[in-house]
Amino acid sequence: MDAKKVTAIVTRAVPYGDTDMILTLVSVEEGRLTVTAKSCLKPKAKLRYATEPMNFGEYMLAGKPERLVLADCVQFDSFSPITLDIEKYYASALILEGLQKLSIESNPTLFMHAIETLKAMAYEGKSAEDGVTDFLIYALSDNGYQVDFNTCGSCGCILEEECVFSEKDGVVCSHCAEFKGIVIDAISRKYISGEDRNIPPQLKTKANMALADIIGQVLGLKIGKHYFTEFI
Ligand SMILES: [Zn+2]
Numbered sequence: 001m002d003a004k005k006v007t008a009i010v011t012r013a014v015p016y017g018d019t020d021m022i023l024t025l026v027s028v029e030e031g032r033l034t035v036t037a038k039s040c041l042k043p044k045a046k047l048r049y050a051t052e053p054m055n056f057g058e059y060m061l062a063g064k065p066e067r068l069v070l071a072d073c074v075q076f077d078s079f080s081p082i083t084l085d086i087e088k089y090y091a092s093a094l095i096l097e098g099l100q101k102l103s104i105e106s107n108p109t110l111f112m113h114a115i116e117t118l119k120a121m122a123y124e125g126k127s128a129e130d131g132v133t134d135f136l137i138y139a140l141s142d143n144g145y146q147v148d149f150n151t152c153g154s155c156g157c158i159l160e161e162e163c164v165f166s167e168k169d170g171v172v173c174s175h176c177a178e179f180k181g182i183v184i185d186a187i188s189r190k191y192i193s194g195e196d197r198n199i200p201p202q203l204k205t206k207a208n209m210a211l212a213d214i215i216g217q218v219l220g221l222k223i224g225k226h227y228f229t230e231f232i
Helices: 080-084 086-101 108-123 128-141 186-193 201-219 226-231
Strands: 003-016 020-027 031-037 056-062 068-077 163-166 170-173 182-184
Touching: 003 031, 003 086, 003 108, 020 086, 031 056, 068 108, 080 086, 080 108, 086 108, 086 128, 086 226, 108 128, 128 186, 128 201, 163 201, 182 186, 182 201, 186 201, 201 226
Parallel strands: 031 068
Antiparallel strands: 003 020, 003 056, 020 031, 056 068, 163 170, 163 182
């Protein structure tokens, strides 16, 4: 039997049959992997913890590449404080889903940034909204989109008020904006650019929805609106 070791996080876990689970792991080494965790739903299953979404560790996998089976796991972190806060819980679900969808192939930088963001929410007092913002900005930059929210991508002026995003020009001022584009209001722009991060949570969520629209356009990643309605 082949065996391998990967550093990975569980992004999804679905029961299968009476006692098995089908896990989606995102690994540093190989990106997304589907793994069967046998008998993990039995009452005394030793590896139950390894099947929980957000469990981060070193996973030992056996079996053929198309039929990987969980053999063992050394846990690094479960980010458990996140599960005690409903808003952080939804934020982490958004992060796991985003990471999973953007990791069809190995994406080690985004992986590291996702772990950093979960850690900051679990242990360093980072709010759910700020965690989502950080992750969405990483999702853009780690996939090659360095979006500048400070200067107009067309005329080069310093952005002060609202701006408009288009795939062709990036972020532009309202004079340079074409008819179609994602409008980002002045408060959202200042928040996303880091100029003023001290705004009420509802406004942060509004900014995050604009970021999610941009990501939908450039990366084709649709982020479920339900994550944001949970916040508002
Ligand atoms: Zn301009």
